Amino acid sequence: DAGITQSPRYKITETGRQVTLMCHQTWSHSYMFWYRQDLGHGLRLIYYSAAADITDKGEVPDGYVVSRSKTENFPLTLESATRSQTSVYFCASSDRTTSGNEQFFGPGTRLTVL
């Protein structure tokens, strides 16, 4: 089905391990985003990308790395996971249209770092 998908949906890892969260969209949207959602903080932007090979930091980028070699994929890597990175991660995409630039969200990845 068309849309925006995330994998895995659930992940448990240990402190210090590298973890990659995948995001894939089928709309060819230019913009893609990674957010984390924590109790009491709402959604906070980690990184975003305006196009393939163009990425920029958001509000909370430390400890995360992104890449975007293809328009449809925007993986998020935790290079050395820490307990504070336990969270729910949402990927989103958007594009310039005459009807507005709303974001479309994936279903989320629940990450637990032990």
Added chain:
Amino acid sequence: AQSVTQLDSHVSVSEGTPVLLRCNYSSSYSPSLFWYVQHPNKGLQLLLKYTSAATLVKGINGFEAEFKKSETSFHLTKPSAHMSDAAEYFCVVSYNFNKFYFGSGTKLNVKP
């Protein structure tokens, strides 16, 4: 700095009564405004959006919101709450295509 304030962290209504979720934004520019809903353990779904057309915006599931520039507000309303409306609601402001500012969310509880 741009910001979005959702004035109530929790709202509780009885089924069949009106819903009002309040959102104010700070901006010197004309924004795009959105309301998203998040049901438990789900992703975010767009309810409605304002993008400088009509100031009264109708969304899905009977929700609507009114953009009031003089008050810098974009409050979400529904005439009659349903049990299925129980969820968390986020007000979001955007000033260009790569900056979205989220409110802290309002949890709506609907009592039978």
